[in-house]
Amino acid sequence: MSTPSPSTPQAAVAPAQHRTVLLNEAVDALWDEAEGPQPDGIYVDATFGRGGHSRLILSKLGPQARLLALDRDPEAIAHATQGEGAITDPRFRIEHAAFSSWADVVAGLGWGPVQGILMDIGVSSPQIDTPGRGFSFRFDAPLDMRMDTTQGESAADFIARASVDEITEVIRTYGEERFAWPIAKALVALRDEGKSVRTTGELSAVVARTVKTREAGQDPATRTFQALRIQVNRELGELEDALDAALRMLAPGGRLVVISFHSLEDRIVKTFIAKHSREEVDRRVPFAEPKALMLNAVARIKPSEAEVSGNPRSRSAVLRVAERTDVPWSLELAGTEPDRRRAKKVVERKAASPRPGAKSAGKPAGKSSGKGGRW
Numbered sequence: 001m002s003t004p005s006p007s008t009p010q011a012a013v014a015p016a017q018h019r020t021v022l023l024n025e026a027v028d029a030l031w032d033e034a035e036g037p038q039p040d041g042i043y044v045d046a047t048f049g050r051g052g053h054s055r056l057i058l059s060k061l062g063p064q065a066r067l068l069a070l071d072r073d074p075e076a077i078a079h080a081t082q083g084e085g086a087i088t089d090p091r092f093r094i095e096h097a098a099f100s101s102w103a104d105v106v107a108g109l110g111w112g113p114v115q116g117i118l119m120d121i122g123v124s125s126p127q128i129d130t131p132g133r134g135f136s137f138r139f140d141a142p143l144d145m146r147m148d149t150t151q152g153e154s155a156a157d158f159i160a161r162a163s164v165d166e167i168t169e170v171i172r173t174y175g176e177e178r179f180a181w182p183i184a185k186a187l188v189a190l191r192d193e194g195k196s197v198r199t200t201g202e203l204s205a206v207v208a209r210t211v212k213t214r215e216a217g218q219d220p221a222t223r224t225f226q227a228l229r230i231q232v233n234r235e236l237g238e239l240e241d242a243l244d245a246a247l248r249m250l251a252p253g254g255r256l257v258v259i260s261f262h263s264l265e266d267r268i269v270k271t272f273i274a275k276h277s278r279e280e281v282d283r284r285v286p287f288a289e290p291k292a293l294m295l296n297a298v299a300r301i302k303p304s305e306a307e308v309s310g311n312p313r314s315r316s317a318v319l320r321v322a323e324r325t326d327v328p329w330s331l332e333l334a335g336t337e338p339d340r341r342r343a344k345k346v347v348e349r350k351a352a353s354p355r356p357g358a359k360s361a362g363k364p365a366g367k368s369s370g371k372g373g374r375w
């Protein structure tokens with residue numbers, strides 16, 4: 001994790017603005033309304049974007065509090081650290097990192113536990129509206145779609161190497177596209193003829209030829225573009241890992257605030273909060289000890305009509321809020337695969353070299369956050 005060079009080719013041609021969605025609602029959800037932010041609390045904005053939420057959070061925090069921001073997009077980091085939009089507030093620090101690793105970044109800094117984490121997931125307007133990023137079928141450009149342009153496989157590279165079955169699975173699952181198989185077949189047929197799809201325009205043309213029935217008001221390529229974006233950025237896995245981390249890195253009473261923009265993401269958030277906040281009665285064991293719950297569900301908020309009419313991109317947003325109970329984190333309670341793996345490593349490491357005064361086993365062993373941070 002290090003602050004990347006801001007000189008990506010798109011940085012110079014990115015005039016697009018981002019209008020922050022559910023700005024006040026999301027920031028106010030980070031703390032109890034009556035109590036306000038904790039004076040020396042640590043807060044995390046896991047999706048800095050253009051910093052709309054971060055700036056409002058900073059305006060509400062006391063002088064002893066701190067805000068850690070993350071983004072996997074080098075342009076977002078450049079925006080936070082350079083030029084007119086730079087944030088020079090000494091309580092602020094930003095790291096170039098995927099939010100799946102947020103708890104490790106916090107631990108690596110020696111910070112934590114955290115009083116509130118905000119995730120405003122998905123793409124930002126500058127990402128969609130900058131032609132060269134390849135997120136939109138509205139412009140003809142290289143088919144990239146990576147949020148983190150410093151690493152990983154682009155959408156074009158995925159199409160160039162994946163099988164018909166893999167492409168079908170991605171487009172069907174992440175795009176909920178009925179014509180996933182014919183689209184995948186057409187893409188691979190072109191590749192076999194030596195005409196691999198490398199641009200957004202070429203992909204749109206293939207989809208337009210293959211998808212026979214158009215949904216009213218929707219470009220036929222919408223679902224395929226969404227699916228490839230989710231695949232390239234591992235968006236759902238990122239979200240699951242970040243939610244799991246909240247169980248061990250949020251302080252008792254700490255808030256988890258997530259804004260999602262489509263049903264696949266919202267289902268993950270909703271199911272996660274329900275799993276950790278609702279008592280499940282096992283009829284086979286009627287007198288079993290009640291399960292210790294790690295979260296309380298606090299709220300579900302949609303944008304107001306006024307917000308949607310001023311910013312149509314907000315219309316699909318759903319904000320969910322949960323609060324960490326004071327039940328200590330434990331392997332059994334977490335019960336999720338990434339947590340199990342991480343906890344196992346911590347336990348093994350502690351067994352190999354017990355340190356006097358070491359902190360609880362439930363806390364992850366942090367790794368260095370690199371040199372990218374900045375106060």
Ligand SMILES: C[S@@+](CC[C@H](N)C(=O)[O-])C[C@H]1O[C@@H](n2cnc3c(N)ncnc32)[C@H](O)[C@@H]1O
Pocket residue numbers: 018019020021046047048049050051052053054070071072073076097098099100120121122123124125147238239
């Ligand atoms: C909707 S925008 C956030 C906008 C921000 N709240 C604001 O007010 O400007 C989403 C941002 O999250 C970043 N992002 C998406 N997935 C991410 C991930 N897994 N890890 C880190 N950043 C991510 C994107 O690069 C993008 O900048």
